[in-house]
Amino acid sequence: MSAEKSPNLIDPIHQFVITTIAPIKIGNVDISFTNSSQFMVIAVIAVMFFFILGLSKRSIVPNRFQIMCELSYEFIANLLRTNVGDQGRAFFPFVFSLFMFIFFCNLIGLVPYTFTVTSHFAVTFAFAGLIFIGVTILGFVKNGFGYLRMFYPSGVPIYMAPVIIPIEIISYLSRPIALSVRLMANMLAGHSIIKIFAGFIVMMGFFGVIPLAGLVAIYALETFIAFLQAYIFTILTCIYLNDALHPHH
């Protein structure tokens, strides 16, 4: 790695390197347990811990943990209800798990010396691709070939069709890429900025307090972005679901 060769230089991408912890191979496919897998497990355990702790002593008058659990539940339930409606109920476990997983991965990734699972294109694209394929299948199952009318919005004059339909198809196909790149790029850039600023603090010695102040501000911003990106990912999932369930709106 380049960090080993020049230890004094800031290497902002070293934190994204995947290192194998336990090598596993099935046939020719390498599915080793890596630091990425490790932090996926940590995030899932954290989410489970969060809910088990919050729901262990369920009461009518909730304690603080229970309030947090219920707030997250109500938040995602409202998101799904306002964007998809009652038909979205079946997808609530998926959407809720998705939000909690991405949010916890983003948040855990902000702790120094950890790994950000969602900063990798493979993970975000796996989610986005799953959502894209799922929503497309759902759209065709629910609407038949009427789902294709989504590419030709009503009220558009017929002579605009050759222009509109390719644009709509391209925008539809670019959804998973936009969805996954947005999350991954935000995580990648945010963590790189943090690393670079942290390097400045070391380099500037006493005057490092100036980038330190900047780092504190950026950390606050990144904490917000950790939530915001999870929220955006979830709300876009809801919007795509809505498109599949009610394509004519």
Next chain:
Amino acid sequence: MNYIKFSIITILSLYSANSMAEGQGGGLPQMDIGTYPSQIFWLIVTFGILYLFMWKFAIPKLRTTVEERKDKISTDIDDADELKIEAESILSEYEAKITESNTEATEIYNSTKSTIDKKTDLSKQENEQKLKKLIDESQATLKKKENDAIEDIIIKTVETTQFIVEKFINEKISEEEVRKYLN
């Protein structure tokens, strides 16, 4: 902020492309396709476990908790409404009882007052009568005593007159004659 971020990504990509060109085996770790199967495999495993956990444990528990609370609140509100109605009826009952007892009390007061008045009148009359009788009796005795006294005086006078007349003219005079002269 987005502009800064994407310019940083571009710089990073260039940097990694540069290091790749130098043959350092670097490059953005995100672009290392060799790690994709592992990442996706473990993502499916961990997310699958999380999905099952949320689906089978967290969401039903959260749903029942939230719904129990909503039920509890609505039943509490209903109970409160019922109690309010009950309290209002009790209040009106209480007020009715108060007015009833007020009228009863006035009645009792009035009747008692009238009976007491009657009794007082009665005893007053009785006393007056007794007094009158007493006055009459005493007046009568007074009158009698006066008459007796007068009679006594007359008898004494008659006797005195008889005695004087006997002494002076030595002659008995009858009582009737003296009385005749006296009048």
